[in-house]
Amino acid sequence: MSFSIKAEITAHVKKAAGLYRLDLYAPEISSEVQPGQFVHLRVRDGGYDPLLRRPFSIYDTNKSRGEISIIYRVVGRGTSILALRPPHDKLDLMGPLGRPFTFWEEDEKVILVAGGVGMAPLYLLVKALLKKGVHVKVLLGARTEGELVGTEDLQELKLKPCVATEDGSAGFKGLVTELLKEKLGENSFHRLYTCGPRPMLKEVARVAADFQLKGEVSLEEIMACGVGACLGCAFPIKTGEKGAQETVYKKVCAQGPAFSLEEVIYD
Numbered sequence: 001m002s003f004s005i006k007a008e009i010t011a012h013v014k015k016a017a018g019l020y021r022l023d024l025y026a027p028e029i030s031s032e033v034q035p036g037q038f039v040h041l042r043v044r045d046g047g048y049d050p051l052l053r054r055p056f057s058i059y060d061t062n063k064s065r066g067e068i069s070i071i072y073r074v075v076g077r078g079t080s081i082l083a084l085r086p087p088h089d090k091l092d093l094m095g096p097l098g099r100p101f102t103f104w105e106e107d108e109k110v111i112l113v114a115g116g117v118g119m120a121p122l123y124l125l126v127k128a129l130l131k132k133g134v135h136v137k138v139l140l141g142a143r144t145e146g147e148l149v150g151t152e153d154l155q156e157l158k159l160k161p162c163v164a165t166e167d168g169s170a171g172f173k174g175l176v177t178e179l180l181k182e183k184l185g186e187n188s189f190h191r192l193y194t195c196g197p198r199p200m201l202k203e204v205a206r207v208a209a210d211f212q213l214k215g216e217v218s219l220e221e222i223m224a225c226g227v228g229a230c231l232g233c234a235f236p237i238k239t240g241e242k243g244a245q246e247t248v249y250k251k252v253c254a255q256g257p258a259f260s261l262e263e264v265i266y267d
């Protein structure tokens with residue numbers, strides 16, 4: 001079930017250059033959300049500009065306080081406006097929306113790969129997997145240390161994320177996908193979940209296929225309605241058996257954002 005509400009900003013904190021955490025009082029959403037779902041919110045305070053809502057993954061919840069949190073990077077006009085909204089302002093939002101990640105009861109060990117703010121849909125998933133007693137390994141990648149997301153929050157869960165930065169400012173120097181190859185060579189996992197920039201996702205899917213590891217990916221696509229009514233977020237997906245595959249278009253907002261790693265066409 002999803003809701004359309006006005007949610008009060010309870011905290012709005014700059015975590016690093018261009019990176020913010022926004023906490024909202026949204027008890028209906030906080031109690032319903034499943035890992036991988038998102039909210040679609042109006043960044044403006046009145047008026048019509050920008051007209052379209054912007055989608056953000058629900059990063060965390062605090063059910064006793066009725067709160068949800070999102071983590072976002074400022075990339076354009078909408079997120080620049082959002083960054084200026086002060087505590088106690090009310091934001092118009094819809095959620096929780098979209099297809100959440102799938103859980104498999106038989107999974108005992110899973111690996112998660114996040115690129116930068118791609119950690120946003122994965123943190124609630126980590127918490128849910130740990131609650132089920134699943135062993136979780138998290139790989140975080142970014143260009144530089146300041147762009148890593150979630151390190152401290154994961155440490156609070158007593159996890160030690162494996163970090164890769166392209167400039168070597170923290171952890172392994174190189175791409176997180178190189179670190180992934182190394183980790184999959186050392187240990188076996190039952191499932192992989194990932195979110196991040198498209199080229200990273202393509203490589204993660206290729207590496208996972210090499211190791212015959214199945215999994216799910218959370219896709220980000222420009223959205224309009226956010227609820228499956230406009231086709232604005234249609235994305236090419238493979239269907240059918242190997243050798244007789246067809247391409248169909250699926251709506252990321254309603255049929256995703258979680259898709260199986262193998263069905264997505266990354267190019």
Ligand SMILES: Cc1cc2nc3c(=O)[nH]c(=O)nc-3n(C[C@H](O)[C@H](O)[C@H](O)COP(=O)(O)OP(=O)(O)OC[C@H]3O[C@@H](n4cnc5c(N)ncnc54)[C@H](O)[C@@H]3O)c2cc1C
Pocket residue numbers: 038054055056057058070071072073074075076077078079080117120121219220221222223257
């Ligand atoms: C399901 C979903 C969950 C998301 N969760 C998060 C999150 O938790 N944190 C976060 O920082 N970002 C998230 N995003 C991306 C976020 O929605 C965009 O960064 C935001 O809408 C950009 O708005 P803008 O007006 O600032 O940028 P615009 O001025 O609209 O665009 C600036 C740049 O961002 C690109 N862009 C715009 N909209 C999207 C979009 N929906 N997805 C990907 N790229 C986009 C444009 O192509 C352009 O290059 C998510 C996207 C989706 C679809």
Ligand code: FES
Pocket residue numbers: 222223224225226227228229230231232233234251252253254
């Ligand atoms: S954004 Fe309208 S169908 Fe997905």
